[in-house]
Each structure stands twice: as structure tokens, then as C-alpha cells.
Amino acid sequence: MWTKATNRTTSNVVLKLTLLSVCANTPLMAQQGKQRWEAEDLIATAKIINSGDLLVIRAPEPERIPFSGGRAISFVPRGKSSSLELRLPVETAGVYNVIIRGVRGPSCGNYDLYVNGEDRGQALLYSAKTIHTNLDSSTVNGIRFKKAYFEKGENTARFEFLQAQGRGGNLVLDSLELIPANRQPPQYKFDTFDPEIPAAEKLGPNLVKDPGFEEFSPQDRFTRQHEDIKGWRFNSAVPKRTECIVRDASLAHTGEKALLLHPDPLEDNAVVYQQVLTQSGHRYRVSFYARGKGAIIIMFYQTAPAKAEDTTRGYNTFPASENWQRYSFVFSPSASGKIQQTGFALYAADPDSTVYFDDVAVRKIID
Structure with a gap:
């Protein structure tokens, strides 16, 4: 549990910001059940765009790659924008989770998925347990x-295919599955928070990297210009990372920049997170500034080591404010000393969820 402990074991904690939204004009669920297609059964109507090679392949002997049905398809792009288009006969209209299986190839590749022309995110496909290796599939x-x-x-x-160079990004597809996304509007019970930090409270240095979202790492990966906020990571539900960077100083609480989170219209949440170092047996003051619409949730959870002794997730839920509001509270890592990551998650339940964040801090309380 996330309570005050007596032992003092060093651990890493992840700070995670999540934004949840349900849009009024978005279907809440896809009725009926899931649908699944063997990739080789879709090859008859498959279309290659901007050149490439498409083959049906059989599982190698000895069977290192267990293809369902014993076969899969392999798309070899010729360069950036080479695409494989599959046609899917769907029985029931609705929102679905899209899952591809058996994705393996001799080289890695970065692909965007477009459903009926709409961009639905990227996936990096990498060499793991292929005919060229004997690595376990992850x-x-x-x-x-x-x-x-x-x-x-x-x-x-x-x-x-997103990479600028030619060959080297095979898409080996065993099957494609659509699983209904049953989505219900969230219901929240708000917790209390400290709008001000007690003046007598002694605090250590801020453990959060780039707490004001001021520093960036410009990248030009696969010829796609984008920037990453230093020390922070996003989940795939964020529409575009560049849209999260607020460069107008008048919209920031302090400094020149701030963070703006709003989920993709069909997604449940938008997340930004990072790791910080904590110790069991100590208390920590968490604080941040936010404004906008929705419900802000701070989530704590362990992700390392792999075999978690304490799988409890701690949640603090606060209402977002139209104007900049300081939110502050105290937490303690698990008494087991094994908590290593803390999720700092912000959910917005309004249909047009939009929340700005700035000046995030996690500081040890010095007793």
C-alpha cells in the first residue's frame, strides 16, 4: 500500500500525467464480438501503394515463428511512403482496438496505421524471434x-512505411484482430488537496526533470520533425506530441512554455510520465499547477522490478479549474520498499477535455 513505511530502501518512481476523455459525438462501444482475419486470407484484395513486394510465407522449420494457420504475409517496402493496404469486411460499426499479431521481420521498421484514411498511430516493428534469430518474442x-x-x-x-531509406523494414503479418472498445463515461469522487504548501514544511530539492516543460530534444527520426520534452514520455493516445508543447508564454504559469494534454477523440486517456528516485520510510510533497476542464488524477504504481511485491495503485483525484490552481498533497512509497515507479495521471471527463500543466514537483519532506 502507499503508506508511510519504516524501512528505507531506495527505489525509482514514475511521475505520470494522464488525461481521460469521452466525446459526446463519439460512439461509446462497438457492439457484438471481436473479428479476426488471417493475413493470408486478405492478400487477394491487398493493394501495394508507392511500390513494394508482397509475399505469402510459411512458418520456417524448425518452427521458430508459430504462424497461426502455418502462413503469414511479408511486405517489403521500397522506401518512405511505401504502403500495404488491406480491406477488412466489418460486421458491426463501432470503435475497436486494432491489434496486429505475428509481426516479425529480419529488420525493424516504423509504420503508421491509417484506417479509412485516418491516422491511428505508429508502431515500431523490430527483429525478435525471426528466421534469422532465436530470440523470444516480446x-x-x-x-x-x-x-x-x-x-x-x-x-x-x-x-x-516511415523510414527515408529503401529496404530494411519488413512487415510480417500473421493476423489482424478488432476487439470492441467498450467505453463508458467515468464517474469520479474528488479528493481534497492543499492549495498551499505549509510554510513550516522543510523540503528537499525537486526530483522532477524539466518540471516546467521548458527543455526539448529536437529530433529528425525517419524524416519526421518532432520534439520530445526532456525527461518525459508520452503514451500513444496523445494526438501529436508537438501539439502538447505550448510555446506561448502568456499561456504558461511560469517560464516560456507549458504542457497541454488532450486525448485523441477515440482514446481513453493521454499520458505523460517520468521516473523519480524515492525512498521507503519518507514522505514526499507532490505539487503542480493546472487549469482547464476535467478531472485530474495522480496515479502511483510499481513497474520495476519485474516481479512487483506491491501491485497497489494509488490514486488522487482532483477537479480541474478554469484558472491556474496549485494542487498539492503528500504520499509515501510502500513499506516493502519495492515501489519503483509512480504514475502521475490526469483524467479529464468532459467531452472537450483540455488541461494545461506547469511547474510539477516531487520533493522529500525533511522531518
Whole structure:
């Protein structure tokens, strides 16, 4: 549990910001059950865009890659924007989780998925347990893209290769599955918070990297210009990372920049998070500034070591304010000393959820 402990074991904690939204004009669920297609059964109507090679392959002997049905398809792009388009006959219209399985190839590749022409996120496919290696698969349950809306009848799923160079990014596809995304509006019970930090409270240095979202790492990966906020990571539900960077100083609480989180219309949340170092047996003061619409949730959870002794997730839920509001509270890592990551999650329940964040801090309380 996330309570005050007596032992003092060093651990890493992840600070995670999540934003949850349910849009008024978005279907809440796809009725009926899931649909699944063997990739080789879709090859008859498959379409190659901007050149590439498409083959049906059999599971190698000895069977290092267990293809369902014993076969899969392999798409070899010729360069950036080479695409494989598959046609999916969907029985029931609605929002679905899109999962591809058996994705393996001799080289890695970065692909965008477009459903009926709409971008539904990227996936990096890498060499693991291929005919060239004997490594264990790390994605045996498939790779999930963003949720997508499918019409009843024929739909298109297009995988677009993103790398600038030519060959070297095979897409080996065993099957494609659509799982209904049952989405219900969230209900929250708000917790109390400290709008001000007690003047007599002695605090250590801020453990958060880039607490004001001022520092960036410009990148030009696969010829796609984007920036990453130093020390922070995003989940795939964020529409575009560049849209999260607020460069207008008048919109920031302090400094020149701030963070703006709003989820993709079909996704449940938008997340930004990082690791901080904590110790069991100590108390920590968490504080941040936020404004906007929705419900802000601070989430604490362990992600390392792999075998977690304490799987409890701690939540603090606060209402967002129209104007900048300081939120502050105290937490303590697990008494087991094994908590290593803390999720600092912000959920916004309004249909047009939009929340700005700035000046995030996690400081040890010096007793």
C-alpha cells in the first residue's frame, strides 16, 4: 500500500500525467464480438501503394515463428511512403482496438496505421524471434495501435512505411484482430488537496526533470520533425506530441512554455510520465499547477522490478479549474520498499477535455 513505511530502501518512481476523455459525438462501444482475419486470407484484395513486394510465407522449420494457420504475409517496402493496404469486411460499426499479431521481420521498421484514411498511430516493428534469430518474442499478445472507428461493410487498413531509406523494414503479418472498445463515461469522487504548501514544511530539492516543460530534444527520426520534452514520455493516445508543447508564454504559469494534454477523440486517456528516485520510510510533497476542464488524477504504481511485491495503485483525484490552481498533497512509497515507479495521471471527463500543466514537483519532506 502507499503508506508511510519504516524501512528505507531506495527505489525509482514514475511521475505520470494522464488525461481521460469521452466525446459526446463519439460512439461509446462497438457492439457484438471481436473479428479476426488471417493475413493470408486478405492478400487477394491487398493493394501495394508507392511500390513494394508482397509475399505469402510459411512458418520456417524448425518452427521458430508459430504462424497461426502455418502462413503469414511479408511486405517489403521500397522506401518512405511505401504502403500495404488491406480491406477488412466489418460486421458491426463501432470503435475497436486494432491489434496486429505475428509481426516479425529480419529488420525493424516504423509504420503508421491509417484506417479509412485516418491516422491511428505508429508502431515500431523490430527483429525478435525471426528466421534469422532465436530470440523470444516480446509481443506475443500483439501490437496495439490507437482505437479506430470502423463502418459496417468494407474498411481499409493501410500500413505506411516511415523510414527515408529503401529496404530494411519488413512487415510480417500473421493476423489482424478488432476487439470492441467498450467505453463508458467515468464517474469520479474528488479528493481534497492543499492549495498551499505549509510554510513550516522543510523540503528537499525537486526530483522532477524539466518540471516546467521548458527543455526539448529536437529530433529528425525517419524524416519526421518532432520534439520530445526532456525527461518525459508520452503514451500513444496523445494526438501529436508537438501539439502538447505550448510555446506561448502568456499561456504558461511560469517560464516560456507549458504542457497541454488532450486525448485523441477515440482514446481513453493521454499520458505523460517520468521516473523519480524515492525512498521507503519518507514522505514526499507532490505539487503542480493546472487549469482547464476535467478531472485530474495522480496515479502511483510499481513497474520495476519485474516481479512487483506491491501491485497497489494509488490514486488522487482532483477537479480541474478554469484558472491556474496549485494542487498539492503528500504520499509515501510502500513499506516493502519495492515501489519503483509512480504514475502521475490526469483524467479529464468532459467531452472537450483540455488541461494545461506547469511547474510539477516531487520533493522529500525533511522531518
